[in-house]
Amino acid sequence: MRRMTVRPVVPWSVVSVLGLLLTATGCIPALQNRVAGDAVPPPRLVAMPPQVIVYTLDAGDQRSFEAQPSSAVVGEAESALRGITDPKGVRFAGREALVACGISCLRFLRWGAIATLEIGLQREQIKNYRLHSVADWGFRADLSPVRQSLGADYALFATLKQTRQTSGRKVLMALGGGYTIGKQIDAACVADLHDGHMIWCTSLKDDSGDLQDPGRVPQVMRTLLGNLFQPSAQAP
Numbered sequence: 001m002r003r004m005t006v007r008p009v010v011p012w013s014v015v016s017v018l019g020l021l022l023t024a025t026g027c028i029p030a031l032q033n034r035v036a037g038d039a040v041p042p043p044r045l046v047a048m049p050p051q052v053i054v055y056t057l058d059a060g061d062q063r064s065f066e067a068q069p070s071s072a073v074v075g076e077a078e079s080a081l082r083g084i085t086d087p088k089g090v091r092f093a094g095r096e097a098l099v100a101c102g103i104s105c106l107r108f109l110r111w112g113a114i115a116t117l118e119i120g121l122q123r124e125q126i127k128n129y130r131l132h133s134v135a136d137w138g139f140r141a142d143l144s145p146v147r148q149s150l151g152a153d154y155a156l157f158a159t160l161k162q163t164r165q166t167s168g169r170k171v172l173m174a175l176g177g178g179y180t181i182g183k184q185i186d187a188a189c190v191a192d193l194h195d196g197h198m199i200w201c202t203s204l205k206d207d208s209g210d211l212q213d214p215g216r217v218p219q220v221m222r223t224l225l226g227n228l229f230q231p232s233a234q235a236p
Helices: 071-088 095-101 103-123 144-150 167-174 216-225
Strands: 045-047 051-057 063-065 154-165 184-192 198-206
Touching: 045 071, 051 071, 051 103, 071 154, 071 216, 095 103, 095 144, 103 144, 103 154, 103 184, 103 198, 154 216, 184 216, 198 216
Parallel strands: 045 154, 051 154
Antiparallel strands: 051 063, 154 184, 184 198
16 A cells, blocks of 8 residues: 655645545545534534635545645635524634634644544545544643633644646546545544544545535534434434
8 A cells, every 4th residue: 555645835825735544445434423423512602714625636646735725715604604503503713713822723623624524434435543532633832822812722723625627637536547545535524622632533535526516514513413413413
């Protein structure tokens, strides 16, 4: 099995570089949530800016990462997220709030975006991290500055990952030369700002759609967050 790892670089609006393993082998454990979605009180929840990751895969399985995904997709993701969370009384951590919070929030945002995608990859049977609960992902640093600055006890992350293919790869696929697993993997997670561990996550896999398709991003957000505020909701 061949691995490609790239050290992630995270600007304010997007996690731009991640190494992803596209072929999984063996039995991948299902991930259990620590709590049901309705156990997270919306007034104590803060929504972090959604992260969009886009890269292109060529016929030789080489990945080309987009440093900045389409601003329209990023803006649509934030608008869709806020359209769901604002009416529930969930506050949004905008740029000003994150700047005021400082490096602690930036590091936490980077960790959360990566951890959310990793959880999505294992939930959708793409990569095996050999963990059994979303709570096995934890932020190993003091979160009291984040908790105090954002005035929240929980943080909501949403990470959308899109894989596109070059024309050469599309031809190869049409000729039966292989299959691209997990073209679109989207995930949302809630982290506890007291112990730093994820407590609830959900995910979505789509091997045909694209985040730039009309109406796709709002649909993704509704699917991901549809159970978060519902009674007795817990993703399997």
